[in-house]
Amino acid sequence: MTRNENGPLSDDRGEMNHHTPFAQRDADAAVGGRVPANPELVAVQRALTHMKEALVMQPTPEAVSTHAAQFAAAVHPPTSAPEARHASPWRRRVSAAVALAVVSGFGVAGAAAADEAAPGDALYGIDRALETVGILNGGTGERLEEAKKLLDNGDVDAALQLVSDAIESDGNNEAATGLRNAALAVASQSSGDDVRSRVSAMLEWMAGEDSKGAEFGAAVSERARQLSGNDAPNDDAAGNANDHAAGNAGDDAADNANDDAADNANDDAADNANDDAQGQPDVAGENRAPAADEAPGVEVGKP
Amino acid sequence: MLKEQFASALVAARTGAPWAWEAIYRDLAGVVGGYLRGHGAPDVEDLVSETFLSVAKDIHGFSGDEDAFRSWVFTIAHRRLHDAWRVRGRRVPVADGEDSQARAEQRWQGNVEDEAMASMSTEEVEALIGHLTAPQRDVILLRVVGDLSVAQTAQVLGTSEGAVRALQNRALRDLRKVVGDDA
Numbered sequence: 001m002t003r004n005e006n007g008p009l010s011d012d013r014g015e016m017n018h019h020t021p022f023a024q025r026d027a028d029a030a031v032g033g034r035v036p037a038n039p040e041l042v043a044v045q046r047a048l049t050h051m052k053e054a055l056v057m058q059p060t061p062e063a064v065s066t067h068a069a070q071f072a073a074a075v076h077p078p079t080s081a082p083e084a085r086h087a088s089p090w091r092r093r094v095s096a097a098v099a100l101a102v103v104s105g106f107g108v109a110g111a112a113a114a115d116e117a118a119p120g121d122a123l124y125g126i127d128r129a130l131e132t133v134g135i136l137n138g139g140t141g142e143r144l145e146e147a148k149k150l151l152d153n154g155d156v157d158a159a160l161q162l163v164s165d166a167i168e169s170d171g172n173n174e175a176a177t178g179l180r181n182a183a184l185a186v187a188s189q190s191s192g193d194d195v196r197s198r199v200s201a202m203l204e205w206m207a208g209e210d211s212k213g214a215e216f217g218a219a220v221s222e223r224a225r226q227l228s229g230n231d232a233p234n235d236d237a238a239g240n241a242n243d244h245a246a247g248n249a250g251d252d253a254a255d256n257a258n259d260d261a262a263d264n265a266n267d268d269a270a271d272n273a274n275d276d277a278q279g280q281p282d283v284a285g286e287n288r289a290p291a292a293d294e295a296p297g298v299e300v301g302k303p
Numbered sequence: 304m305l306k307e308q309f310a311s312a313l314v315a316a317r318t319g320a321p322w323a324w325e326a327i328y329r330d331l332a333g334v335v336g337g338y339l340r341g342h343g344a345p346d347v348e349d350l351v352s353e354t355f356l357s358v359a360k361d362i363h364g365f366s367g368d369e370d371a372f373r374s375w376v377f378t379i380a381h382r383r384l385h386d387a388w389r390v391r392g393r394r395v396p397v398a399d400g401e402d403s404q405a406r407a408e409q410r411w412q413g414n415v416e417d418e419a420m421a422s423m424s425t426e427e428v429e430a431l432i433g434h435l436t437a438p439q440r441d442v443i444l445l446r447v448v449g450d451l452s453v454a455q456t457a458q459v460l461g462t463s464e465g466a467v468r469a470l471q472n473r474a475l476r477d478l479r480k481v482v483g484d485d486a
Contacts, residue, residue: 021468021469021472022476024468027471027472027475028453030475031443031446031447031471031475032446032447032450033447041479043479043482044475044478044479044482046482047431047478047482048443048447050423051341051423051428051431051432051448052337052447052448053423054423054424055336055337055338055341055444055448056333056334056336056337056448057333057337057340058329058332058333059328059329059332059336063332064325064328064332065321065325067328067332067352067355068321068325068327068328069321069324070352070356071328071355071356071358072320072324072359074359074360075316075317075318075319075363076360076363158311158314158318158320158322158323161315161318161319161320
């Protein structure tokens with residue numbers, strides 16, 4: 001066909017009655033699956049609806065997850081070339097963490113046993129991650145706001161991913177991994193709603209926090225302590241956080257400290273994700289309060 | 304449609320979050336596949352995958368709302384379809400006048416007025432669509448199967464809204480002759 005926007009198209013065969021167009025609303029109804037007012041088009045609408053039913057085949061859940069993983073992997077990292085080189089191992093680990101989160105249903109406690117993880121380790125992991133976040137010089141606020149919106153929609157996984165990305169783009173890759181893994185570790189030890197509530201509350205608070213650098217680090221630790229309602233491991237962490245923050249604020253050589261944090265968190269995540277024995281039900285009640293309103297009816301991570 | 308979820312899904316899709324791609328694929332794979340199937344595409348599943356891979360690779364270049372996103376996805380699917388035909392050395396099938404009319408009438412045995420009939424067979428769909436010229440088919444499939452508006456359809460096909468409405472009208476006229484009018 002040749003296009004001709006001003007007159008009859010070249011495939012018009014010219015019967016006279018064909019020049020009277022159907023009313024726009026009738027035509028729209030006929031193609032849109034609604035019964036048109038014009039009786040001439042009722043049978044056409046029905047035929048087109050049947051045609052649609054015959055042509056549209058919804059993919060199976062298996063096909064959805066298989067393909068989605070493929071497409072997700074095909075997304076180019078938004079980072080520039082030098083960063084990308086640095087980011088590549090980090091991306092692998094986060095991908096693994098995301099996969100783990102999906103597999104574990106994000107919040108369904110794991111089954112296998114770990115030998116030595118003491119109670120509170122997961123919380124400690126999250127503190128370590130946050131204290132590493134705390135030494136950053138800010139600039140993540142906007143992304144954290146986006147993360148908050150994702151959380152509002154119940155998308156904990158995406159929110160964490162976004163926060164990880166934000167922290168990474170601040171140049172602190174290991175901190176991002178640490179945060180991710182620490183969250184996973186909590187996930188492995190708590191019920192689904194509890195995890196979401198706590199992560200939601202944590203990230204929401206981070207988004208609203210104005211302080212920077214060492215001050216932020218100290219505030220984060222303080223907040224983490226309130227969140228956990230579990231003093232023993234967090235006193236420790238708070239101390240470390242302040243030390244680290246003081247020592248590393250504005251210091252480009254923070255990589256070593258971050259490596260440690262990330263490695264520990266990594267180990268924690270790996271161990272605890274499979275560890276059912278370390279549940280911490282006691283934190284649920286009081287900590288749900290701030291976050292329950294923020295993440296209603298969430299169903300993330302239930303593939 | 305993902306509606307209010309779309310904005311967050313798009314943000315997360317850019318970060319490569321699998322859940323976002325699941326949501327997008329679950330929402331669109333069926334209708335994109337239906338569009339390609341309606342065109343008689345070879346290897347519909349492969350084409351759908353190629354389409355979404357292109358979407359994933361170019362996702363950073365996209366900005367807009369969900370309507371714009373759907374137009375964009377169908378634009379890619381449309382191009383992929385034509386690429387597939389070109390690779391196979393096949394012309395885009397064109398219903399040209401009497402031949403297609405005869406073929407369609409011969410094969411069209413649908414009785415879609417019958418409420419008991421839930422859906423069409425592949426052959427009946429082919430026969431129905433066989434009544435349409437290729438441009439009409441583009442419009443009808445995008446409008447009906449893709450749920451696209453006239454404006455979105457025009458965008459996908461690179462034409463004007465007026466042209467889309469004209470094609471749609473002619474297609475409805477032609478289809479009316481086939482399916483009968485005892486409503």
